[in-house]
Amino acid sequence: MSSYETPRGPVDSSRVPRFAGPATFARLPRLDEVGTTDVAVVGVPFDAGVSYRPGARFGGNAIREASRLLRPYNPAQDASPFALAQVADAGDIAANPFNINEAVDTIEGAADELLGTGARLMTLGGDHTIALPLLRSVAKKHGPVALLHFDAHLDTWDTYFGAEYTHGTPFRRAVEEGILDTEALSHVGTRGPLYGRQDLTDDEKLGFGIVTSADIYRRGADEVADQLRQRIGDRPLYISIDIDCLDPAHAPGTGTPEAGGMTSRELLEILRGLASCHLVSADVVEVAPAYDHAEITSVAASHTAYELTTIMSRQIAQAREKNAQATEETDAK
Numbered sequence: 001m002s003s004y005e006t007p008r009g010p011v012d013s014s015r016v017p018r019f020a021g022p023a024t025f026a027r028l029p030r031l032d033e034v035g036t037t038d039v040a041v042v043g044v045p046f047d048a049g050v051s052y053r054p055g056a057r058f059g060g061n062a063i064r065e066a067s068r069l070l071r072p073y074n075p076a077q078d079a080s081p082f083a084l085a086q087v088a089d090a091g092d093i094a095a096n097p098f099n100i101n102e103a104v105d106t107i108e109g110a111a112d113e114l115l116g117t118g119a120r121l122m123t124l125g126g127d128h129t130i131a132l133p134l135l136r137s138v139a140k141k142h143g144p145v146a147l148l149h150f151d152a153h154l155d156t157w158d159t160y161f162g163a164e165y166t167h168g169t170p171f172r173r174a175v176e177e178g179i180l181d182t183e184a185l186s187h188v189g190t191r192g193p194l195y196g197r198q199d200l201t202d203d204e205k206l207g208f209g210i211v212t213s214a215d216i217y218r219r220g221a222d223e224v225a226d227q228l229r230q231r232i233g234d235r236p237l238y239i240s241i242d243i244d245c246l247d248p249a250h251a252p253g254t255g256t257p258e259a260g261g262m263t264s265r266e267l268l269e270i271l272r273g274l275a276s277c278h279l280v281s282a283d284v285v286e287v288a289p290a291y292d293h294a295e296i297t298s299v300a301a302s303h304t305a306y307e308l309t310t311i312m313s314r315q316i317a318q319a320r321e322k323n324a325q326a327t328e329e330t331d332a333k
């Protein structure tokens with residue numbers, strides 16, 4: 001017999017209007033209402049690491065608001081993510097807006113606590129600085145992880161104004177710290193002007209492969225997803241999604257927009273093509289609602305987090321079933 005309890009799902013939008021009440025991600029219960037969870041959706045309202053427009057500190061709550069419209073069945077993955085596993089909103093990590101180094105430590109500590117309960121993280125940013133402490137925490141649990149980084153930018157620059165921890169530098173730090181599996185690192189959606197050709201040489205030396213936004217346009221989402229999946233294999237995978245990977249037409253509400261990006265349809269399709277990868281945690285960052293219009297960006301981000309959550313819930317349910325079968329077989333002996 002399994003001790004697994006039926007997950008508590010979202011508020012039923014056919015009974016309580018979806019625009020009523022305080023916003024949690026997808027109208028799911030708060031973590032304190034369910035005790036423990038398989039997937040913790042957590043906000044990180046921190047944007048002191050940005051190099052241009054600020055405002056991503058409001059991203060998590062904008063995504064929660066936009067996510068009121070999500071429905072419980074995901075036809076693209078033929079799954080009801082909130083029934084297959086417990087998904088709950090763990091609230092926000094309160095990080096010091098005046099001290100980046102302290103904030104990075106706080107985020108790592110809070111992620112350690114959540115991961116320590118056995119949950120996977122679906123983090124809503126915040127600027128891209130926050131990916132570093134999240135990766136540190138994930139690597140403590142799984143060892144060096146494969147990384148898929150969806151972004152217009154490389155985010156492997158060295159320092160900005162002498163600062164090591166910024167939204168343009170998390171993945172260089174992560175490689176330096178040995179927390180990434182350098183056999184399986186890819187940027188997806190890369191485009192736009194750089195400081196120099198050296199940016200690309202440095203990035204390649206760190207171990208990254210690049211799928212540009214033009215590659216996606218030319219080759220299509222399915223082929224790109226196949227190639228990425230082959231590179232990742234069964235390694236533990238972290239997916240970090242900077243919403244500026246999307247074209248500004250699909251995500252105007254972000255701090256460092258670049259023309260010529262992928263569509264939200266392409267992003268969602270690539271993610272669905274990665275459903276069999278061992279996704280241990282993920283983030284969606286850089287949503288800056290003050291620059292948004294009609295919630296275009298936060299709607300795209302909420303659907304992105306929904307696909308990622310669906311991938312995690314399906315895997316959790318599959319693993320649980322496998323365990324239950326194994327226990328039954330042992331019991332039968």
Ligand SMILES: N=C(N)NCCCC(=O)O
Pocket residue numbers: 051052128153155167168242244255256286
């Ligand atoms: N949006 C992120 N994460 N990084 C952009 C850094 C680009 C720059 O200021 O050169």
Ligand SMILES: [Zn+2]
Pocket residue numbers: 151152153242244245256286
């Ligand atoms: Zn970016």
Ligand SMILES: [Zn+2]
Pocket residue numbers: 128151153155167242286
């Ligand atoms: Zn970024």
